[in-house]
Amino acid sequence: MRLDVAILGGGIAGLWLLERLRAQGHAAMLFEADALGAGQTLASQGIIHGGLKYAIDLKIGQDADALADMPSRWRACLAGKGDVDLAGVRVNAQHHLFWARRSLASRITGFFGSKLLRGRVDALPETAWPQALRDPEQVGAVYQLDEIVLDVPSLLAHFAARLAPWIKQGGVDFRIERNGDGIAALLLRDPMGQERRIEAARYVFAAGAGNEQALAMLEQPASRAQRRPLRMLLIEDVPSPLYAHCFDTSDKPRVTVTTHQAASGKLVWYVGGQIAETGAMQDDAALIASAKREFATLLPRLDLSACRFAGWHVDRAEGATPDGRKPDAPVIQAHGNALLAWPTKLALAPSLADQVLPMLPPPAIGNAADDGWPAPAIAQPIWERAAWR
Numbered sequence: 283m284r285l286d287v288a289i290l291g292g293g294i295a296g297l298w299l300l301e302r303l304r305a306q307g308h309a310a311m312l313f314e315a316d317a318l319g320a321g322q323t324l325a326s327q328g329i330i331h332g333g334l335k336y337a338i339d340l341k342i343g344q345d346a347d348a349l350a351d352m353p354s355r356w357r358a359c360l361a362g363k364g365d366v367d368l369a370g371v372r373v374n375a376q377h378h379l380f381w382a383r384r385s386l387a388s389r390i391t392g393f394f395g396s397k398l399l400r401g402r403v404d405a406l407p408e409t410a411w412p413q414a415l416r417d418p419e420q421v422g423a424v425y426q427l428d429e430i431v432l433d434v435p436s437l438l439a440h441f442a443a444r445l446a447p448w449i450k451q452g453g454v455d456f457r458i459e460r461n462g463d464g465i466a467a468l469l470l471r472d473p474m475g476q477e478r479r480i481e482a483a484r485y486v487f488a489a490g491a492g493n494e495q496a497l498a499m500l501e502q503p504a505s506r507a508q509r510r511p512l513r514m515l516l517i518e519d520v521p522s523p524l525y526a527h528c529f530d531t532s533d534k535p536r537v538t539v540t541t542h543q544a545a546s547g548k549l550v551w552y553v554g555g556q557i558a559e560t561g562a563m564q565d566d567a568a569l570i571a572s573a574k575r576e577f578a579t580l581l582p583r584l585d586l587s588a589c590r591f592a593g594w595h596v597d598r599a600e601g602a603t604p605d606g607r608k609p610d611a612p613v614i615q616a617h618g619n620a621l622l623a624w625p626t627k628l629a630l631a632p633s634l635a636d637q638v639l640p641m642l643p644p645p646a647i648g649n650a651a652d653d654g655w656p657a658p659a660i661a662q663p664i665w666e667r668a669a670w671r
Contacts, residue, residue: 291489315453320661384422464618513561566593592668
């Protein structure tokens with residue numbers, strides 16, 4: 283098979299790029315070894331950040347700058363007016379919230395009311411606070427951010443339906459044939475066990491942790507990639523929805539909560555933030571115990587006694603930074619005719635495509651043939667796979 287562009291990795295970065303490439307006339311296909319979204323995409327909380335959670339130390343930095351335009355860009359796509367048509371994708375919440383503990387509320391009032399943030403943050407009256415935050419002894423202020431929360435399974439299903447002819451199952455234990463400093467061909471097995479030979483002008487690896495295998499095959503040092511592990515928390519059968527960061531004095535939210543509906547109909551809180559960073563060094567039992575103490579401190583009126591809990595390990599795979607900290611933006615590394623790409627966050631998938639497209643030659647081959655090679659399934663949401671306690 284001959285292509286303009288071959289993409290390895292069926293997460294949000296690869297899917298967004300494939301949509302952009304097809305719209306520009308490239309003969310492009312995406313190859314996924316497991317199931318669509320199985321890695322970091324479904325492990326994300328679906329928040330389209332505008333960067334404000336990175337400003338909780340009362341500064342606007344590079345993280346905030348890189349994300350500032352993402353909510354409006356995604357909203358345009360959801361309305362069918364952006365560079366990728368996402369009309370029909372479910373939105374769990376039109377706004378993510380930011381709550382401050384009473385002891386810290388006065389500290390952030392002036393910051394969130396500044397001209398710099400006008401139009402991106404609105405203070406909510408107590409009557410509009412979500413049920414879980416109606417604890418005036420502990421909660422001092424609630425702000426509404428210009429950030430949406432997507433239903434990530436719906437997002438994946440949307441791309442899978444639109445791009446089905448150009449998404450193929452395969453890529454486990456792939457091999458490459460070298461040609462000088464570049465790749466002459468990609469060799470991978472389809473679900474029937476047949477080895478397929480893919481020749482492309484450009485190869486884009488957007489496979490998260492799978493990019494490490496590509497680095498090794500390209501004889502590049504492993505240090506060009508990094509991982510930052512998390513252990514996320516899930517709470518099943520919560521009493522009410524919540525989409526919010528909890529503000530404190532750290533440069534990370536103490537907790538970041540999104541809400542999802544399981545197939546059983548029960549509501550599930552998916553919790554990240556500092557608790558998930560610390561949880562990377564804990565087993566599930568320790569994570570759950572610390573989470574119960576944390577919520578008892580932050581929201582003591584909240585009754586979680588009838589809930590079930592679970593932990594979920596996430597290996598955030600990224601392009602390397604000198605100090606090992608999170609990159610401020612997508613990372614693209616060029617090695618001959620191969621590009622290794624990491625979006626850093628789900629929200630930055632459009633930005634990753636913006637950076638990759640100018641690095642590709644014009645379309646040359648025309649339509650790629652669809653010869654019946656099957657497409658991968660969509661991975662199950664993590665709350666359907668969790669080991670509940």
